[in-house]
Amino acid sequence: METNALGNPYQAGCATRRILDRIGDRWTVLVVGVLGEGDARFSELRRRIDGVSQKMLTQTLRGLERDGLVRRTVYPEVPVRVEYSLTVAGRTLLEPLRALQKWSIEHLGDVATSQDAYDRREQDASDRRELSAATPRAR
Amino acid sequence: METNALGNPYQAGCATRRILDRIGDRWTVLVVGVLGEGDARFSELRRRIDGVSQKMLTQTLRGLERDGLVRRTVYPEVPVRVEYSLTVAGRTLLEPLRALQKWSIEHLGDVATSQDAYDRREQDASDRRELSAATPRAR
DNA sequence: CTGTATCCGCCAAGATACTG
DNA sequence: CAGTATCTTGGCGGATACAG
Numbered sequence: 001m002e003t004n005a006l007g008n009p010y011q012a013g014c015a016t017r018r019i020l021d022r023i024g025d026r027w028t029v030l031v032v033g034v035l036g037e038g039d040a041r042f043s044e045l046r047r048r049i050d051g052v053s054q055k056m057l058t059q060t061l062r063g064l065e066r067d068g069l070v071r072r073t074v075y076p077e078v079p080v081r082v083e084y085s086l087t088v089a090g091r092t093l094l095e096p097l098r099a100l101q102k103w104s105i106e107h108l109g110d111v112a113t114s115q116d117a118y119d120r121r122e123q124d125a126s127d128r129r130e131l132s133a134a135t136p137r138a139r
Numbered sequence: 140m141e142t143n144a145l146g147n148p149y150q151a152g153c154a155t156r157r158i159l160d161r162i163g164d165r166w167t168v169l170v171v172g173v174l175g176e177g178d179a180r181f182s183e184l185r186r187r188i189d190g191v192s193q194k195m196l197t198q199t200l201r202g203l204e205r206d207g208l209v210r211r212t213v214y215p216e217v218p219v220r221v222e223y224s225l226t227v228a229g230r231t232l233l234e235p236l237r238a239l240q241k242w243s244i245e246h247l248g249d250v251a252t253s254q255d256a257y258d259r260r261e262q263d264a265s266d267r268r269e270l271s272a273a274t275p276r277a278r
Numbered sequence: 279c280t281g282t283a284t285c286c287g288c289c290a291a292g293a294t295a296c297t298g
Numbered sequence: 299c300a301g302t303a304t305c306t307t308g309g310c311g312g313a314t315a316c317a318g
Binding site for chain 1: 243
């Protein structure tokens with residue numbers, strides 16, 4: 001038999017699910033993306049990642065550091081300087097993320113179109129339901 | 140200049156972030172994965188996807204249908220039969236998901252190891268903090 | 279500058295009950 | 299069989315205050 005699609009068993013706890021649990025949150029891929037363009041310090045990341053709060057940036061970086069994907073280097077100057085960079089493992093993650101990005105760029109337009117069409121159908125259906133509710137029986 | 144890493148601008152709302160907003164939830168990739176192995180009806184998906192509730196399966200399928208990635212076919216028999224299948228666009232999503240799965244399989248072990256090491260360091264640090272709090276000053 | 283520590287609102291997701 | 303309709307809740311993420 002040929003190896004099929006995505007995993008076997010394809011269940012909660014499978015590899016794909018596990019990695020998505022890690023990168024699926026709002027900020028992780030953004031941080032990895034920025035660090036993929038070069039090392040950066042905390043305030044720089046904060047500036048370059050639109051809308052991230054101090055707390056969430058710290059939390060995201062701690063998670064990535066814990067996973068061994070990001071390295072944190074403290075320079076005990078005054079004031080303290082902290083540099084973040086991708087580890088070797090972290091850099092390997094860029095590849096699959098780029099694959100996902102490529103898919104997005106190629107298909108997100110179609111997805112939006114499909115959504116619009118779907119929503120219009122739903123709206124029509126909803127209208128029809130209202131109408132029939134307003135005139136319960138023909139007279 | 141060379142095209143760099145992940146997106147440009149790499150911000151909230153970028154393509155990668157948008158697709159992760161769609162597939163980052165708990166069930167979407169599992170549904171796509173199972174459907175990648177062949178068409179299936181509702182109860183079959185429910186059985187094959189460990190732990191999914193009726194509500195979440197319906198919600199996930201509706202989202203994928205709205206995005207044009209899954210097709211829903213109703214056979215008006217008694218009792219009604221509903222078949223779900225990936226659309227052409229839906230099948231193209233399998234590729235980047237497999238890339239992610241590949242990364243996971245190759246690196247998730249290292250990630251777990253890194254996490255353990257990190258947690259042990261944290262635990263030690265925490266122990267040391269407790270100790271110094273218990274003996275505020277040497278005597 | 280680079281973080282911790284708290285408090286809080288919101289919403290995704292689960293549990294449960296009901297329906298065509 | 300394949301859903302819809304509510305109710306509830308855990309936890310993510312934002313805001314704010316404070317600290318090394």
